[in-house]
Amino acid sequence: PTQPEPSDPPVDVTTGTTTQNGQTTTETTARPSVTVEDGAASASVSDAMGQEIVQQAQANDSTSVVIAPEITGDVTSAQVSLPAATVGSIGSETNASLTVATPVASVTIPNGGLSDLASEGGTVTVSAEVRGNTVTLEVTSGGQTVESVTGGITLTVPAEDTTPGTVAVLVCEDGTTQVIRKSVAGENAVTIPLTGSATVEIVDNSKSFDDVTDNSWYAGAVAFVSGHELFSGTSDTSFAPDTSMTRGMLAQVLHNLESNP
Numbered sequence: 609p610t611q612p613e614p615s616d617p618p619v620d621v622t623t624g625t626t627t628q629n630g631q632t633t634t635e636t637t638a639r640p641s642v643t644v645e646d647g648a649a650s651a652s653v654s655d656a657m658g659q660e661i662v663q664q665a666q667a668n669d670s671t672s673v674v675i676a677p678e679i680t681g682d683v684t685s686a687q688v689s690l691p692a693a694t695v696g697s698i699g700s701e702t703n704a705s706l707t708v709a710t711p712v713a714s715v716t717i718p719n720g721g722l723s724d725l726a727s728e729g730g731t732v733t734v735s736a737e738v739r740g741n742t743v744t745l746e747v748t749s750g751g752q753t754v755e756s757v758t759g760g761i762t763l764t765v766p767a768e769d770t771t772p773g774t775v776a777v778l779v780c781e782d783g784t785t786q787v788i789r790k791s792v793a794g795e796n797a798v799t800i801p802l803t804g805s806a807t808v809e810i811v812d813n814s815k816s817f818d819d820v821t822d823n824s825w826y827a828g829a830v831a832f833v834s835g836h837e838l839f840s841g842t843s844d845t846s847f848a849p850d851t852s853m854t855r856g857m858l859a860q861v862l863h864n865l866e867s868n869p
Contacts, residue, residue: 623635623668639676640652649685651687662701673698696722696723713743721760742779742807743763755803761804762802773831773834789865
């Protein structure tokens with residue numbers, strides 16, 4: 609009898625919908641195989657998997673594409689590679705954002721930035737490494753580090769014991785630091801808007817004021833706005849929580865929120 613032609617192994621790509629707060633989103637999820645060695649995980653999306661991702665995202669009008677390799681055990685770094693052609697097709701042939709989700713960190717790139725990211729050809733890689741409270745994110749395209757992605761990216765880092773004053777701090781090449789004022793700490797993670805590859809630290813930047821007690825109803829709010837450097841108080845030791853806010857104060861807070869352009 610004639611032997612059947614060998615076929616490519618099946619690819620693990622699925623599409624499903626979720627409803628939250630009355631809004632339904634459609635997500636195409638791919639789970640490439642993983643290798644782990646000495647705490648470093650790596651995964652690669654094949655051309656066949658990339659084609660299936662685009663086909664399912666198109667057919668289901670997916671709002672997001674998630675690359676979520678199943679990584680078990682303790683890892684301190686993770687790298688996921690995708691064909692640039694796949695990234696470009698998601699950007700040009702679908703309306704979906706692209707998220708690379710690992711236990712080390714998750715990175716979301718909006719649809720509008722994908723075509724530019726893929727323009728160098730070759731391979732797009734997303735790598736994250738954690739050391740203590742420091743996370744280094746590197747996005748490369750065609751072997752070159754990407755410092756700026758059109759539309760920016762969102763980095764989500766697991767974090768425990770966060771407080772209202774927990775923030776992400778950008779570590780610059782010269783060693784100086786800058787509070788990322790639009791970073792937000794949830795119960796188990798910190799969400800950080802970035803322009804591209806970066807090194808960040810997760811710190812509790814809460815300030816102490818003599819006129820704000822720990823049990824006051826606004827203590828958490830004061831910790832948030834002072835930790836994010838939106839409000840500086842009226843002195844190093846006074847916040848003046850009962851003082852009315854002027855238009856000048858509001859203008860300063862908005863200017864601070866935009867990192868004082």
